Amino acid sequence: MTKDMAATVERPRVSTGEDVGHAGRHRSMPASAWQWLGPLVFGCGMMSLAPLPPAVRGVLLAAFVLIGPGMAVVTLVTLPLPAIIAVVPIVGMAVVAGTTTMLAWLHLWAPTQLVAALLVVVGGLLLRDARSLPLPVLRRPTAVTARHLRARSVVVGGAIRANPALMLLTVAVVTWSLTLSGLRAVPYSQFGLLFVGTGPLLVACTLAVVVAFGIALRQDRLRTAALTLGAAIVVQRLTVTLVTDVPIYGWLYKHLGVIDYVQRTHELPAAPDIYGQWPGFFTAFAWFGDVAGVGSIEVAHVFTPLVHVLIAVEVFAIARLIGHDSRTALTAAMFAELVNWVGQDYFAPQAIAFVMALGIFALLITSRSRPAAGYLSIPLFATLVPLHQLTPYWVCGVAIVLGVTKRLRPRLLPIPFMALLLAYLVPRIPIIAPYGILSGFNPLANANSNVEFDGTFGKVFTSVTCRSLSAGVILLAAVCAVVWWRRGKPSLIAAVLAFSSFALLFGQSYGGEAIFRVYLYAVPGCAILIAPLVVKAVTMQGPRRLLNQSVFTGAVTLGCVATAAGLQGYYGLWSLVTQYRSQVTMGNELMASETAPVRIFSLYPVGLPTRASSDYVRFAQRDKDFDQTILGVAPSLKQDYLSAGQFVQLTRAAASFAGNTYVVVDRQAVRALEYYGISGPNAVADFVDRMGRSPYWTLHERDDVTTIFAFNRAGLQ
Template identity: 45%
Template sequence: MTATMEPTTARSAPTAVGEPVPPRRLPVMPLRMADLAVVGAAAGVIAMTGLPSAVRAVSLVVFILIGPGAAVLTWVRIPRRALVSGVPVLGMAVVTLVTITAMWSYRWSPPDILWTQVVAVAGSSAYWYHRNRTSVLAMAHRWHWRSAAPLPAMQDRSVVRRHLSLLLSGLAVAIWLAAVPGLPGVDASYYGLLFSGSGPLLAVSIALCSWAVLVAVRDRKLLPAATAIAAAIIVARVTTVAATEVPLWDWTYKHLAVVDYLMVHDRIMPDGTDIYAQWTAFFAVWAWFCEATGLPAITAAHYFTPVIHVLIALTVYSAARIVGQSRRTALAAAFIVEVVNWVGQDYFAPQAWALVLGFGLLGLLLASPRSKASGILGIVVFAAMVPTHQLTPFWVVGVAFLLCAFKRARPRWVAFAMAAIALGYLLLNLEAVLPYGLLSGGSPIDNAASNVLTSGLPAKDFTSAVVRSLSIVVILTAFGCAVWRWRRKRPVFALGILAFSSFGLLFGQSYGGEAIFRVYMYALLGCALLIAPALIAAVD
């Protein structure tokens, strides 16, 4: 039973120095998944209207990220800390499975696919309301006030000091806005934007974002910390969007060609055309998305990267909360992943989609010792990942086996179910994979060699040296933090699996010289979860 507290109207007098700070009273509304699903269904309805394509596209993104996931979690309970990533990742998984199934079964009709999903999501909430004798209108009556931990006593500090983190974030975005018009085009330096035009201001903006995060976590202010992460995503990921009219990377256009083929022919390319004919789920999702909203695929690809980074930040934050870390530690972990992720696999590609699904799935597995349903739901996410990307599912299977073998995830048969799905799909499409080679040798040193060869160009060699040094620093720091946690008798085994298991891929596959990049990218989640607590301890 929840007690309802009446809000106070009088402001408390300033607390004298040395006196205890009174607790805060915050408005709270218990989150009901059925209500959230209704919001998602409403967004799906807007996506089917005659509004401008941009509005419909934003509405459909909202539907994907909260509608199907909330509908599933209306009936399946998982830990509250897993909801932050569980809802959007399950939504992405359900939409992926629905669209690729429609394509495989020759039932391709984007408006009907969207309509069916909206009706299913709304029907789920309607049935839940009927069973529980309530309605969506009851949301307004569920608000109440609760006591919360007091903020640190800051009455004796200036306005600037009290809001320093927000001011730093605002300054970072302001400098970024001033820098974007001065960024060069094709005449940019070979050393990158940071060394040409107004590019050095971008480094200043990121430094200010880092300062803002440190100030926020020191003062135990969550909203300013989240704001600093958002500012970092803007500076690091929106720069390319703002400075270009179309997507930048060459491979984006190959992926757009696949989406265009699906939209024109309403079917998958014939077998043997390309390996994407067998791993088409990502392209089916976006062919459906663009046909349902009328948004050009090239526009969707142009704005894809910032959205993916927001989802990565949510999955990292949720995973940190699931393993018991505080909110400010979880925010620090999300920021770490954002600023050290130099791997350019966040563009319009199956890898980016699969990475979000993979991080969300690992969060569900980490929650499964306390919630068996979380582990079972992970199978749904994994099933969506398998027809999306070739490599990521096999790393996730390895992590799942290690977690289940050492009782860090349950039920144990989940790992075997995932392995059966991955191997079964691989066998069905073996002819498409064999020309590329299942294994490229057992030498991890050879497989770790990248496809970026030394060219003799100082700028290119300099860039390679910087990113390699950053990678080594991150991995070694994570290892040192793991030793620090182990010596302080804090749980470290599961986090170590997440951080270092991806290196096992180097014992069998070079992935065309890209394996080492994927290894580092997969390791970021575990590394951040190891580094963030040590960072917070140092700040404190």
């Protein structure tokens, strides 16, 4: 995003300089660029139905969904360019999530027909809009000769040499690409990925990107700064995709099973499966997989970097709408990327809901000058409600505060938000009540995480690092909010975004994850509050050159420290959260071959996925907790965990159970027990030895990562 493209929040004009009377004309980009983009996106949608490789069709369909419907909708309203940037991708998400949810509810699953309908509507609106634009000028292409190529290479090379930020960025990205091979199959470290293999080089490359961003800001090279932001996303997030065979995080695979179930049965999982009650994410990606022919596990593997690109776009747009210039907005987007260590960016409803929430905020901010934006937010919010359990309540709370403080129009806009929430929640109270609607009104208790063990020094180090970074970001944002308020600069909206999520702690712990959601929700607002301070420090131009350089160096150094802390938080659990393709295959085969009822015990909730296919529904309908940890059965067992006495208790429980019982011992669980200090140094080895020697247990399957024991009823005779 260049400074020229995001120059004003007032009504933009087309490049011809003439006023355009059409209500949808709202662009400050050249009219010809808009004309070419429409047919290109429409063509992507058409080609996604062609007999092409699934990966290609997936890319084409994603481009159509993220741009096409949004482009069509913004032709109907007049919006400033930053609002358009924010709203275009989330409209496509909302349209797909909303329509596929309705189709699933109505038992009408028609993926290809839905694509055709979208193409008709999008194509019609874009064609209607294009008729009011001047015809694009077609220029005869210039012949390209070897001399032209040599001259162009000289110009490009000179531009790079004259741009130290771009030179440093190039070195960082090239070095990063060389480190990837050293990040595969790394040994276990209690400190995570950054301390093994080429992990230290990954840190160095990321810090070099941060320094390059600081230099670009100081020299007011906004294109280079934007390129640096993209590089930060690549280095920090794409790394995971490139050094793993399958997505990380064992809990991600529960979402794959729901999607597979929708694709196979064209139905939603029935109660008590909580995912069937908030199905927007699952129906959307079931539809996506059916149309593109790409597996959900492949989509999940490349999902995270795209989410971070969308988050950066939304944060940039919100900062521009609040009134900041492009340099400050880019800084806010970069800061939000660097300090977001939470790891809630994986293939899950949370990630999509978070992006949609930011887009809705952009519309709410715009509504103060363009009330139509506020009305547009209502259908988008309606699709967000069945997408995620928590995020809509945060959005509604922000809308209420903005309404009370007269920062949106119409001021009664939160009323339909609340009505939608209540209308959706009340019929589902009997289903969600067993999970806990409220977990108490003690915010300190609700802020506790779902991990209560002290563990190794590496665990303590990572925990302290994350908490220190989070506290530092929140406190600095609070100070900035007060300073900007006292100086009469825009800060209220950013402060609401930054601190409103803490209200969630007064009613819900969200299974011990509320504190992570609170920080995730706070990051964009905090970044927007802190960004002006960063820009002032980096671009300081006082009469004392040494002071200017010292402030610049100090600001960049603090940015590097925050970045390193964010990296540690993101990669600190690497050995525990990485998954293996053999585990996915083994888990799917086990579930396909079994009949209900069954019990599958693990030593810790990581490793072998048991819900990665639709087969899990057969067992969950009989017993929603059919797969759980031994600790989940009786938390008191963490005292002297996996002892001989507990082995006897487990054997007795398996003998009294009507179905088959399995015990899974995998590499991640062994490392987790050591990492969190749950069991003694030889407890797992002794436990496995008892299993192997006991007549009541037999070896069901084993590879170099996972071992599965099955209860042997013949041993009782």
